[in-house]
Structure formats: structure tokens, C-alpha cells
Amino acid sequence: MTKTNILNKKMFIIAEIANTHEGSINKLHEIVNKAIKTKTDAIKFQLFTAKELLVKNHSEYESFKKLEFSNSEWLKVFKKIKKHHVKICADVFSKERAAFAHKAGIDIFKIHSSDMNNYELIDYIASTQKPILLSCSGCKLNEIDNAINRIKIKGKSQIILMHGFQAFPTKINKIELNRIKNFQKRYDLPVGYMDHIDGGSKLAKIIPLIAMGTGAFVIEKHITRNRSLKEDDYESSINPDEFTEMVKLLRKTEKILGNDSFELSQEEQEYRKKMKKIPVAKRTIKKGQKIKKRDINLLRYENYVEELNVLDIIDSVAKKTILKDNPFNMKNIEKKNKVVAVLACRVESARLFAKPMQFVDNRRILDSMISQLKKSKSIAEIILAISENPGNEVFIDYARKNKLKFVIGDDTDVLQRMIKAGEHTNADIIFRVTTEDPFVYWEIIDLVISDHLKKNADFTYTVDLPNGIGFELINLESLKFSHKNGNKRTRSELVTEYIFQNKSQFKINKYNVKKQLRRPDIRLTVDFPEDLILVREIMSKLKNKKIPRFQEILETLNKNPELLEINDKHNEEAYRNWL
Template structure:
């Protein structure tokens, strides 16, 4: 299944800093910008990382309680009913919790691409699965898809990209997305992790969308200047709104790829720019039209196109025609 319209996912990640109030600001920014989905990372530190890791305490300090996630889900449903909720999950208990509260889709992080317990648990929900394939081999991707397919017919989107806080443009292989989409016949999305302080945070996803990749995941924070967790690739609310507008504008301009009737602007352009056959000099009634009597020029309105000169040549005129006036079929005997 391939979607033909932009689908923009606002990735909250850890930008909530463990505070429900900040998470609500991010949700409001996503909904207000017109994103299609908000992505929650639902986890407990003990199920993600070893306790002797230097990152353990950092994660433990921002870990949201289950009741806080329920609050955020209800807040989203009440205030932004058109905003789908995607849960990025890392363990079976969190998956079971997300099923109870009713999320719309799941993200499987590349960290669990070869984790059969997580793959199976998500597959059994029968909801859409966004499978992250950042820094994964074709064999790992292939095995993960086969595992999911063995347990479910859920829609699978393959999400390319990875976080290096931020990710350099030199580290990307965007053409791989087209190859992997053709290989599996699946929708492929782009997870952008470029430096949010640089212009590439806008033009690189725009280029990806121009390639025909319609699912774009973009990090969103409440205030990047505070340099909190996951801030490196995250846009501020005003920037994110501009980003969504940019993608939607590109979508309108990209069109359908099929021929269509001219719109009014195209008709005006044709009338203004196309050349028509006009008299090169004054022509008299009864004279026989020769090719050197005509010239193709832009006129005040469209007449006969230049390639219709054979229809006119050798015909006699019914009336006088002044220099640079149109020569039409009605003017001929």
C-alpha cells in the first residue's frame, strides 16, 4: 500500500522532559500545525537500558508514569481529534498498556528490529506498524518483515533514518528509500534528524518529499533554545507549522502525475505566450496568401498555430487584413 498525500508525523521523543505540561505544548503545536500524527515514545527506563549505563538516570528522571500517558492521550483525543496517535514501544508491557488505552498505530524502533518478542507483540495488535530501518542491513529488514507477516496482515511502513544528535547529510542514503520501497512494495517514510538550526532541516525533507516519499517524521519540541533532551533535530512550534505548510504546498504543486485539463492559469498563460499566425504586412482582399505573407507572433488573442500554415497557403482572402492582425479560417475563401 502506498499513500499519495503527505503524512506528517510529529515526533515528540523525549522533548517533554518528563513534564506533562510540556508534552501538552508539543501536542498543541503538532495539532495546530496540521500534522497527521503525534508520536509518543512509551517506555520505562528499566525495559530500555541497563542500569549501569550513564544514560540510565537521565531516562529514569524523565520517565512518564502510565497515568500521565493516559492523560496525554485523552488530551490529544479531546483537543485534536484528527491527530492520530502513534506509540513507539520497546517492550511487551508497554505494548499491552498502549493497547489498553487505544493508540492508533505502533512504531518499532530499529533497536528492536531483531527482537522477536516486540515484533510479535506489535504484530498481534493488527494495527499499522511503522518499522524503523535506520542503520539496518537488508537481511535484518527482510527477517523482520517476514516475522511480522507470519503473525499479522497489518499495514507496514518502513521508516528510514537515524539519530546521531544531529545526523549529518553526508551520512544519509536517500536513494535507498526508493530501492527498498520497490523491493517490498511497501510505503517508505523518512525520519528526519538533521540539525534543526540549519536550513537543511527544511530543504532536505522537502527534497525527500519531492522524490515521492510521502511519509515524513519530524522532531518537534516546545523550545529548542533550552537545549533539552532530543533538541538537536527538533523544530520549534512556529518552525514546525511553517514546515507542515511547506510540505503541503509542495504537495499541491506536485500534482497527480497524469495529464489533466488546463486550469484557468494555464489557459491565461497559453493565451499570453503562444504564437499565432498574423499578417507580416498589409494584405489585400482577393490576394492569394503566400508563406512569406505570414509570421508567427504573440497576439492579443490566440489564433491559428504556426503549424497550420499549410491550411492557409494558396487560399484567397475575403477581406483586407492589416499588418500583425490574425489570419483566421473565416478570412479565407
């Protein structure tokens, strides 16, 4: 079954029909026809029978009874919508109604806030694997927590939290748009907005734009065939022509907001080329002269493409005489090699969610790793290469909090993210370790870097170490070559697979550790819950030592061999599994 990702578009717009049809199948078809023409992404319906909503002696029972449609009537409506490639979203209020909707081929489920504690319904909808709009109207945080946890346990549905409530209409001072950001921060999930202000207000088409700017990924808005008729749910509904105009405004706003990427547009690149000051020679520099800070000036230079960082130029050597006011480039200087640790981060995983953010003691795996990498004198910088998919904002917050540089890029093209990070930091050599490894053999990092430079290698890797403790060094140019000539698989998290498959095209260097440290039978990476348990046990035995040495970890496992049984079923040949 193909899963729908309703956030393939940055902004997803839903036309809410609600009960504006008043139980008339002809009115329903009329409003559906008009909604289709608005260019909305989806049309939403409320599928119910009165007995699924109310007790029989409820004052509104008979009113809701009149709003019911038969399954065959709904199927005709759905068939019409599918012909126009508009998605179908449904509020369902029972497991039976959800099963009908699922069989009918609806694209998106919405769980109404009134059913936030209806676990039978939530479990069934989650099992369909279809996207879920989870209405948070009038719900307490513990109810939302429980519903989200159940959905995640029962299936892999995309979850979008929906903010907003209906007060026929809702007053402006009760909208609380800031809650969108609060939901995003608390749950690391995309959030949408259900607009219910007075449909006749001038703000009826503006509030959704503001919500979008606040961070809403989904906009749900009521539509009616004619507000002047004052039919059911007209209070917060707008007319089809107004809805069409709102869609156009949202699409324009989408372009204005752009995306979260720091990729420069062509126009911005031209501006940069014209306005950016670049390093030029402050005085004539003779061949063989070591370049100092006093030899460098920053000035604009016409038609110059290649850029070097001032810090990369300082202490480099002139390959040939550089005249005053001439730019520095790779043809006229011998640049020192800059090593940058690039940590590829994403929350998605088939086996253990958000692995880098799991705690090993009172610190996260990412905390532990970074503290070890900082022990190296040869690693100039550490940068996060973060997936652009929703939910990965947690890594952006982490980078900002810890004053780390970061780039954002394609979720599956990990190699491109690595290259982007290297270019962002002016790196020559990329230090690579996977971000689910709480232990790094940090004591040898500088020795391996020195060996990589001494042997003029394109790619260096450690061998025969426990799975999850080794690392790699790859020249940035080698990564670029791999990306250009590789395929989808070699551009994935298998970053160096192209190099291994094409060894004749690269100068590859193996770094061998001492014989007594060669333990590929040990698994110290965190990919399964059992791996995490083992790491926590090791840290506990080491009394949560901040930066343990590899020898100490090895001694702990030798003294407590039973620990290795914890994740033994997941242990494969160490190095190939690490790749």
C-alpha cells in the same frame, strides 16, 4: 475493528516529541498543545521504562528512569490529542508497553530499529492490525527482511519503512536520501523519512521537501517547545512556528508533485484542445472511398472535441463526402474495430499475494499470459490497468521493462480502469482475461473475435471451459454503460456482472467449444497456493513448454488425474467462479 490507512493523504506528517519533555508532565502537555496547532497529522511519543531499554548498570539508566511517565499520565495526554482528531503514534519497547498502547487506542505503532530482532514485540504489534512504522536505522537487510516477513505472516498491518538515523544531529552528507528509492524498489512498500539534521540549519525545513520529492510518503520531524532552551533532543528539533511553516511547505509541495495518475486536468485538457493537431482530410474524399495514409493531414482545428487516431482512420471507408481540411469523426467514416487486451493488475489479494507475478516455471503468470495473447492476429494491443494503491509500482516497472502501455486507476473500481485503458488505446472492443490465469485458450481467440464481430454482439463469452482458461469480449461502449448504470459491486473485479444481470439491454453471444473440450470441472486459475502448485506440476509435465496448447494441458490432466486432487477443495462451478 477498523484499520487505519495513514496514506489516505498522499503525505503523512508526524511531530516527534521524543524526550524533549525531560520527564516533566507539564512540559509534555505544553509541547503537545503546541504540536496540535501545527496541523500535523500525528504526534509521536516514546513509551518506555528504563528497564525495557537498559541494563541497570548502564551509565544512562538513571537518566532514562527520570523520563518515565505513568500509564494514567499518558492516558490524559492521549485523551487531549484525540479531541483534536490528531493521530497518536508510539514507539514501544516491550510487549507489555505495546499492549498498554493498543488498549489506550493509539493509531500507529513504530518499531524502533533497536527492536528489529525483538520477534515477540513484532509479532504482538502485527497482531493488532494497526499501521506499523518500521525503523530501518542501522539495520542490516536480512534483519529488515525477517521483520517484514513476520509482520506479513502474523497479520495484515500496513507497513511503512522509515529511513534516517539520529546522530544528535545527523550530518547532511550522512542522510542518504537515495536509500528511499532503494527500499521502495527492494520491498515494494511505502517509505518514510525521519529527519535528524541540525534543527538550527536553514535546511531543516527543506530536507523534508527533498525527501518527499525522492518518494517519501511519511515525514517524521522532531519538535521542541523552544530550541534556545537546549532541552533534551533539541539538536534535531525545530520550534512549533517553524514546524507549522514546514507543514505548509509540505502541503504546497504535495500539490506541486500532484499524483501518479495520467488523468489530464481541466486546464491541460484545454491546452490539448487548443494545441493538438488532429487528422483532417488532405483532399476531398468521396462517399464510399477507402481512406489511405496519403488522404490524411495533421493540423490544428478549432473547437474540435472528438479525436481519432490516424491508424484507426487508415483503411476505413468514408460514409459520406468529406471536404478538404474537415476532421474525421465517427459520423463520416466507418472505422474498423480495434480489439485491445486489457489486463487488470494489483498485488493485493486475500488468498495469494501478487498473483500475476507468481512464477509458474522460469516465467511469471503475467509473462505466460502475454506470450499467449501475442499469438492472436486480431488483438491489436495489450495494456495493463494498474491499481493506484501503494505496492503496485511493480506492475509499472513491468510494463516499462516490457514496453507495454499502462494506465493507473482506482483500486476497487476495476471497471473504470478497464474503460480508462480502452480509451487510452482507442479500443472498440475489450478482450478480458483475469491476470491470475497462466493458461488461456489462445488457439480460439481469433475465431471468437470473428464470431463477436459477425454477430454484432455487445458481449461474447466462452462457456464450459476449465475455470481460468476462458475469456470475454466486451464492446467499450457496453462497459461505459455498465459503469454509468451499475453499482459498487458491478464496478469491482466483477466487471461483467451488470451485463449478466441486465441481459435484455445487451446483445449477448455465447461461444461454445467442442464437446470433448468442455471441462468446467477443472480449475486452472491461480487464487490459492494449491492452484499454483497444480499449474507448476502441469508445466513440469509439459517440460516447461513456453506456449502449451489447451489440448496438451487436457491430455496431461487425463493421463495424471491425481493432479486434480491438489486444488480440488477450491474448485467451484467454473465459469461463475471465474467471474
